[in-house]
Amino acid sequence: METVLYLDELSKKFGSLQAVDRLTLQVEAGSIYGLLGPNGSGKTTTLGMVLDVIRPSGGSYLWFGRSISNETKQRVGALLETPNFYPYLTAKANLQVVADTKQADHRHINKMLDMVGLGTRSHTTFKGFSLGMKQRLALAAAMLNDPEVLVLDEPTNGLDPQGIAEVRDLITRIAAQGKTILLASHLLDEVEKVCTHVAVLQSGKLKANGPVGDILSAQDQLLISAEELAPVLQLLERLPYVVRFAQDKNTISLTLSEGYTSTDLNRDMFAQGIVLSQLLVRRKSLEAQFLEITQK
Amino acid sequence: MNLIKTELRKILQYPTFWVIMATYVLLQVLLIYFSSSFMVSGQSLGKSLYDFPNLWMRFSYIAYFFNLLLGILVIVLITDEYSYRTLRQQVIDGRSRTEAVLAKFYVTLGLAATGTIFLLIMGLLFGLIYSKDTSIGAIFGKIDYLSYFFVQAVGYMCLAMFFAFLIRKSGLAIIAFLAWSKIVEPIIHYQIDDSIDRFMPMKVFGSLTPTPGQEIIDGLTSPTLALSPAWAVLPALFYIALLVLASILLVRLRDL
Numbered sequence: 001m002e003t004v005l006y007l008d009e010l011s012k013k014f015g016s017l018q019a020v021d022r023l024t025l026q027v028e029a030g031s032i033y034g035l036l037g038p039n040g041s042g043k044t045t046t047l048g049m050v051l052d053v054i055r056p057s058g059g060s061y062l063w064f065g066r067s068i069s070n071e072t073k074q075r076v077g078a079l080l081e082t083p084n085f086y087p088y089l090t091a092k093a094n095l096q097v098v099a100d101t102k103q104a105d106h107r108h109i110n111k112m113l114d115m116v117g118l119g120t121r122s123h124t125t126f127k128g129f130s131l132g133m134k135q136r137l138a139l140a141a142a143m144l145n146d147p148e149v150l151v152l153d154e155p156t157n158g159l160d161p162q163g164i165a166e167v168r169d170l171i172t173r174i175a176a177q178g179k180t181i182l183l184a185s186h187l188l189d190e191v192e193k194v195c196t197h198v199a200v201l202q203s204g205k206l207k208a209n210g211p212v213g214d215i216l217s218a219q220d221q222l223l224i225s226a227e228e229l230a231p232v233l234q235l236l237e238r239l240p241y242v243v244r245f246a247q248d249k250n251t252i253s254l255t256l257s258e259g260y261t262s263t264d265l266n267r268d269m270f271a272q273g274i275v276l277s278q279l280l281v282r283r284k285s286l287e288a289q290f291l292e293i294t295q296k
Numbered sequence: 297m298n299l300i301k302t303e304l305r306k307i308l309q310y311p312t313f314w315v316i317m318a319t320y321v322l323l324q325v326l327l328i329y330f331s332s333s334f335m336v337s338g339q340s341l342g343k344s345l346y347d348f349p350n351l352w353m354r355f356s357y358i359a360y361f362f363n364l365l366l367g368i369l370v371i372v373l374i375t376d377e378y379s380y381r382t383l384r385q386q387v388i389d390g391r392s393r394t395e396a397v398l399a400k401f402y403v404t405l406g407l408a409a410t411g412t413i414f415l416l417i418m419g420l421l422f423g424l425i426y427s428k429d430t431s432i433g434a435i436f437g438k439i440d441y442l443s444y445f446f447v448q449a450v451g452y453m454c455l456a457m458f459f460a461f462l463i464r465k466s467g468l469a470i471i472a473f474l475a476w477s478k479i480v481e482p483i484i485h486y487q488i489d490d491s492i493d494r495f496m497p498m499k500v501f502g503s504l505t506p507t508p509g510q511e512i513i514d515g516l517t518s519p520t521l522a523l524s525p526a527w528a529v530l531p532a533l534f535y536i537a538l539l540v541l542a543s544i545l546l547v548r549l550r551d552l
Contacts, residue, residue: 053388081381
């Protein structure tokens with residue numbers, strides 16, 4: 001598969017603060033790549049560097065296998081932090097400025113305004129827009145010349161539930177057209193719902209990356225207890241599919257390797273004459289998983 | 297061409313632009329009109345002020361004061377791009393940083409051209425009405441002063457552009473621009489020898505539109521060593537190039 005964006009040991013220092021620390025990752029064509037991390041973890045700085053507005057202190061990056069130029073920029077639609085427009089210009093005039101810069105066809109402007117639901121407001125000046133409308137105008141601008149890649153920084157930030165749903169729906173619709181999307185977010189469920197791949201950042205460091213299923217949907221945890229814990233512990237030692245277990249007073253918590261469920265465990269226990277008094281499957285919350293990743 | 301088209305889209309729909317330009321035109325018309333009643337050594341200057349061909353020299357000297365206004369306009373246009381974050385958006389969307397600066401340089405050229413054409417119209421208007429001599433030779437006798445004024449206006453605006461890209465905040469950039477051109481550099485002029493300070497930027501730009509009647513003053517006191525307008529063009533172009541290059545360098549080396 002073609003690599004759309006490749007980061008090689010990319011770093012940024014602001015004074016004594018290491019905002020991004022030797023970040024290496026690659027985004028494949030067609031993926032929805034989530035950049036996940038708490039506020040201040042270096043997501044925006046990373047996007048700023050690959051979008052040519054923040055100068056890296058070290059490392060390099062390549063778009064479509066080559067260094068950044070006006071030509072590669074025009075293949076990428078991006079929305080960094082806030083929607084940036086001239087407040088005194090109308091929605092349409094603002095998009096005309098963007099179309100000039102991207103060398104996009106001006107005939108797309110009305111179509112894009114319609115797509116984000118601003119068709120009837122094209123002659124309203126930008127300063128008269130609500131936050132949600134501003135965000136939608138920014139999405140229209142980002143998609144003006146039908147780019148292969150979309151870079152979105154916290155696209156649902158500050159929106160009301162309806163606005164969030166609309167933007168997410170828009171993203172999924174765009175992704176369905178086979179476009180690559182790079183999405184920065186601090187919202188776990190957003191990344192889990194929308195993305196195919198994820199990189200977890202903390203304090204500028206890459207903590208984990210890979211397909212969302214591998215990173216965020218870790219194995220479920222089981223809690224068991226029995227009258228006598230000693231034979232249970234002995235058996236757990238010998239069961240090959242138990243990844244780890246730990247005793248906590250009267251209960252034992254354990255994780256099973258992939259493909260095994262509580263049924264397997266219960267059957268094996270019973271076969272050895274052990275009757276469990278409690279068997280509880282606990283799905284780890286996204287938050288718990290995230291904390292686990294970032295505290296490694 | 298694309299750069300200029302985009303700049304025009306932004307500027308022509310900007311109310312602040314029209315307010316500053318209206319102020320520029322109005323104040324200049326007033327000053328040109330009422331300067332004939334100024335008193336010099338107990339005598340009113342009178343309508344002789346509008347005589348061709350010296351009119352071009354006098355008018356460009358009057359217009360010289362209004363370059364500050366053009367400079368402030370340039371600062372507003374550039375610092376706006378920082379406060380709206382539109383400069384960074386344009387670099388994201390498909391422009392190089394050098395192009396972003398060049399676009400503003402083209403704006404200064406456009407504004408200087410506008411100012412020069414305005415001066416030409418004012419000169420022809422007042423001259424044809426009041427001048428004693430309206431022969432072709434007289435009308436176009438010293439019209440080269442308009443080109444000196446053009447270079448001067450570009451120079452002033454490039455200095456403003458440099459401060460705008462350096463400071464990025466409109467208020468502070470305007471203060472720095474006014475402080476340098478009207479206070480700091482003049483103080484330096486007093487401290488150093490005329491033979492050197494005549495090559496300093498504001499002095500060079502000033503030399504392009506000499507004070508009318510300077511020759512008379514020179515006759516009474518010791519002559520100044522200021523460069524003649526024609527001689528000041530070369531160092532002025534040098535400073536313009538330097539300021540544009542410095543602006544490009546600033547924008548290329550910093551985060552947006």
